Amino acid sequence: MLLFLPLLLSLLFPPLPTLSVNQEGLYLQHFKNSLDDPDSTLSSWNVHNDTPCSWFGVKCDATSNVVHSIDLSSKNLAGPFPIGLCRLPNLTFLSLYNNSINSTLPPSLYECQHLEHLDLAQNLLTGALPSTLPDLSNLKYLDLTGNNFSGEIPDTFGRFQKLEVLSLVFNLFDSTIPPFLGNISTLKMLNLSYNPFHPGRIPPELGNLTNLEVLWLTECNLFGEIPDSLGRLKKLTDLDLAINNLNGPIPASLSELTSVVQIELYNNSLTGELPPGMSNLTRLRLLDASMNQLSGQIPDELCRLQLESLNLYENNFGGSLPESIANSPNLYELRLFRNKLTGVLPQNLGKNSPLKWLDVSSNQFSGSIPPTLCEKGQTEEILMIHNYFSGEIPASLGECHSLTRVRLGHNRLNGEVPVGFWGLPHVYLMELVENELSGPIAKTIAGAANLSLLIIAKNNFTGSIPEEIGGVESLMEFSGADNGFSGPLPQSIVRLGQLGTLDLHNNELSGELPNGIQYWTKLNELNLANNQLSGKIPDGIGNLTVLNYLDFSGNRLSGRIPVGLQNMRLNVFNLSNNRLSGELPPLFAKEIYKNSFLENPGLCGDVEWLCDCRAKVKSQGYIWLLRCIFILAGLVFVVGVVWFYLKYKNFKKANRAIDKSKWTLMSFHKLGFSEYEILDCLDEDNVIGTGASGKVYKVVLTSGEVVAVKKLWRGKVKECENDDVEKGWVQDDGFEAEVDTLGRIRHKNIVKLWCCCTARDCKLLVYEYMPNGSLGDLLHSSKGGLLDWPTRYKIALDAAEGLSYLHHDCAPAIVHRDVKSNNILLDGDFGARVADFGVAKVVDATGKGPKSMSVIAGSCGYIAPEYAYTLRVNEKSDIYSFGVVILELVTGRLPVDPEFGEKDLVKWVCTTLDQKGVDHVIDPKLDSCYKEEVCKVLNIGLLCTSPLPINRPSMRRVVKLLQEVGTEKHPQTAKKEGKLSPYYYEDTSDHGSVA
Structure with missing residues (x-):
């Protein structure tokens, strides 16, 4: 038995594993232990190996077998910067790009003496840059893009000995660009773009960087003139000074940059002409000097270069376009809109080059459209609106299948549109409005x-609308007003399920309205006025729940008015000048609807402006007489009761001292009530809410309709509620802001302001009533269980569409400035409306930057970080606040909660995600089957709450992202190789809401 005892002990207690890895492996193992590695990227880092040379991301020297390179880019790692790696004596390459490395860079980083390449871009590093970085005497590449470094660039940075690349893009540096950077004579690339630098000039010392190949100073708050010294940068290939406040002329010395490939000077205040000598820039491929105040003619020598892209839009260039522009063999982009150019376009434009994008809108060009624009078969956009072009649309464009966007409106084009042009397979926008085009729409x-x-309104088109139009399933807007279309509307048109606008007024259409009109579930505007349509109005029209513009006036429609129309909320409603008959639906028997039913002789109803329906049946004799007697008696009884009630109310309110004769009513929609009916219901029993600016009452009108009335505090008598931060005292301009904003905008996701009432010492705002109250009250109360995930998603999308309308479709744009869950109201179907515009502001129409306010507006937990210390008003502040609302919907938590400590909801979500994972963030009341969709919406919320405003998407993009949730996965953004376009190009030649 004793013989088997050692064997038994060895089985029960196996020997402990021994560490066989060398010292470098131990350093790396310590680094691994300090990181959070949710994807197990470092699972191959095993201490049982002799050396770490086979570990993932680690490379060793082939001869000495020591570590010289570590590359862990985009591996979802989190934790502090690994200063222990500097103990690797031969480490020359370190890349931790696109992870979540946090904390600050330690001053002891100088111990990595052999380091040549250091890439820490797209992490979460904070604090000041270590002044010891230049002590890395072998460092050639330093990329700290997309972090949160702040303060000044250390003056020691002028001592770098071998540095070739310095990139500090997208940080928070707030000093001026230091001149000592001109001492780094080895630099080949200097990129300081997108930092909130203090206003300053371009240091002339940068002209000493004679080895520089790339200089990017985009959006660095620069002013003054471009220094002549930049002309000494003979090796420069890329110069980007865009989105600043630079003024004065473009220096002639820039024509000496003989190696330059692209020059970007857009969105400044540069003046004068393009400098002479541009023909010296033989390697120039892209010139973008748009959105300045340049003048003169476009020089012919510029057009003789091998340009690929020429953007000179929004300047004051005059004269004609040089013919030589058509001879540029590589030109694929030409944007010259909003200048004062005249003459004709070269008739061989596009013949010798792969022209993709052409925009010459808002000039004074004349003559015909060049037939060679799509000679190479690559043209995608042709934008020529607001000129004097004449003649026919070239037949060659009907064969240009690469086209996606065509805008030829507001010219003098004539003749028939080429047959093939109507059926171009990739075009999503075709605008031919206000020309003299004729002929039919081809099959x-x-x-x-x-x-x-x-969009083909205001032309001379004729013939019937073809049945084939029903096959264009993507059609969202069909505007063909003021033409000569005839015949009936094709039955197939009801198959256009995406249709939002159908405007064919002032044509010669006839026949009956097609059956199946109820399938236009997304229709917002229906205008068929002044045609020859006949037959009945389909009953199904009452099912178009989002319709708010309906005009059938000036036709031959007959029969009764569908009762279902009473269920719709229409901003424009006109059935006048038809042959309608029968009794008017009760809701419309009011004076405010009089103009909607004029010139319909067969209509009758109990209103003065129509015949009395009862008068038509007086021949029924005695029975009818008895009915009249009973009705009259009933009316006398009702009048008596009403008289007694009013007398009693007047007696009860005798002490109120409200002089109703001094009230002034301003309406923004057709009203079915007066100000006196509102005033009589402002009892404390009807109060449904009290906020920073006043009380809100629920008022039930005699018609049965319910409205919400906000009674503003008198002057400076009430401080803000606890959920408001430094909104100050409630000023009278809150009333003006609300009225000015809501009085002029119309959108299904913006709360409707019916009217306002003012007196000397009191102001009332009358809104549509939202039965489900505010999102904040519902979400954070015991009724939060009513909001399942589909409902929350719908609320987020509705609110996003409302804010997108304010930012992108209002002219000028409107910034709400107090987006929060309490200002998102919910109707009976939990549809969301954005409300409370008391602090809303119009964005500066000049586009020269956001306007600074004298005091912060907003609420705790919703205020964007940059707004709190810059007081600058722009759309990015609203986007941050909306991101917080998304996080509320996902987490079910308040934006500020004692449980968070000194954090707000945004910081709590980020910290919890890093430490515990997404399951600890999502509201436990949500069904787990929606987890994937909830996570996608959570990512959108985090994107909106990015600490850097430039990283937040536009509201139009947020709507798109929300619409794509659940249907499309978004790939992670890969590291950019080379230079992409430094700005999102938005076609400023677009007018109205056409995208």
Whole structure:
């Protein structure tokens, strides 16, 4: 038995594993232990190996077998910067790009003496840059892009000995650009773009960097003139000084940059002409000097270069376009809109070059459209609106299948549109408005599979609308007013399920309205006025729940008015000048609807402006007489009761001292009530809320309709509630802001302001009533269980569409400045409306930057970080606040909660995600089957609450992202190789809401 005892002990207690890895492996193992590695990227880092040379991301020297390179880019790692790696004596390459490395960079980083390449871009590093970095005597590449470094660039940075690349893009540096950077004579690339530098000039010392190849100073708050010394940068290939406040002329010395490939000077205040000598820039491929105040003619020598992209839009260039521009063999982009250019376009434009994008809108060009624009078959956009072009649309454009966007409106074009042009398969926008074009819409339109916007109003088009139009399933807007279309509307048109606008007024259409009109579930505007339509109004029209513009006036429609129309909320409603008959639906028997039913002789109703329906049946004799007697008696009884009630109310309110004769009513919609009916209901029993600016009452009108009335505090008598931060005292301008904003905008996701009432010492705002109250009250109360995930998603999308309308479709744009869950109201179907515009502001129409306010507006937990210390008003502040609302919907938590300590909701979500994972963030009341969709919306919320405003998407993009949730996965952004376009190009030649 004793013989088997050692064997038994060895089985029960196996020997402990021994560490066989060398010292470098131990350093790396310590680094691994300090990191959070949710994807197990470092699972191959095993201490049982002799050396770490086979570990993931680690490379060793082939001869000495020591570590010289570590590359862990985009591996979702989190934790502090690994200063212990500097103990690797031969480490020359370190890349931790696109992870979540946090904390600050330690001053002891100088111990990595052999380091040549250091890439820490797209992390979460904070604090000041260590002044010891230049002590890395072998460092050639330093990329700290996309972190949160702040303060000044250390003056020791002028001592770098071998540095070739310095990139500090997208940080928070707030000093001026230091001149000592001009001492780093080895630099080949200097990129300081997108930092909130203090206003300053371009240091002339940068002209000493004679080895520099790339200089990017985009959006660095620069002013003054471009220094002549930049002309000494003979090796420069890329110069980007865009989005600053630079003024004065473009220095002639820039024509000496013989190696330059692209020059970007857009969005400044530069003046004068393009400098002479541009023909010296033989390697120039891209010149973008748009959105300045340049003048003169476009020089012919510029057009003789091998340009690929020429953007000179929004300047004051005059004269004609040089013919030589058409001879540029590589030109694929030409944007010259909003200048004062005249003459004709070169008739061989596009013949010798792969022209993709052409925009010459808002000039004074004349003559015909060059037939060679799509000679190479690559043209995607042709924008020529607001000129004097004449003649026919070239037949060659009907064969240009690469086209996606065509805008030829507001010219003098004539003749028939080429048959193939109607059916271009990739065009999503076709605008031919206000020309002299004629002929019919060709049946080939069935091939326009991608067409969303067909805008052909104010022409001379004739013939019937073809049945084939029903096959254009993507069509969202069909505007063909003021033409000569005839015949009936095709039955197939009801198949256009995406249709939002159908405007064919002032044509010669006839016949009956097609059956199936109820399938236009997304229709917002229906205008068929002044045609020859006949038959009945379909009953199904009452099912178009989002319709708010309906005009059938000036036709031959007959029969009764569908009762279902009473269920719709229409801003424009006109059935006048038809042949309608029968009794008017009760809701419309009011004076405010009089103009909607004029010139319909067969209509009758109990209103003065129509015949009395009862008068038509007086011949029924005695029975009718008895009915009249009973009705009259009933009316006398009702009048008596009402008289007694009013007398009693007047007696009860005798002490109120409200002089109703001094009230002034301003309405923004057709009203079915007066100010006196509102005033009589402002009892404390009807109060449904009290906020920073006043009390809110629920008022039930005699018609049965319910409205909400906000009574503002008198002057400076009430401080803000606890959920408001430094909004100050409630000023009278809150009333003006609310009225000015809501009085002029119309959108299904913006709360409707019916009217306002003012007196000397009191102001009232009358809104549509939201039965489900505010999102904040519902979400954070015991009724939060009513909000399942589909409902929360719908609320987020509705609110996003409302804010997108304010930012992108209002002219000028409107910034709400107090987006929060309490200002998102919910109707009976939990549809969301953005409300409370008391601190809303119009964005500066000049586009020269946001306007600084004298005091912070907003609420705790919702205020964007940059707004709190810059007081600058722009759309990015609203986007941050909306991101907080998304996080509320996902987490079910308040934006500020004692449980968070000194954090707010945004910081709590980020910290909890890093430490515990997404399951500890999502509201436990949500069904787990929606987890994937909830996570996608959570990512959108985090994107909106990015600490850097430039990283936040526009509201139009947020709507798109929300619409794509659940249907499309978004790939992670890969590291950019080379230079992409430094700005999102938005076509400023677009007018109205056409995208």
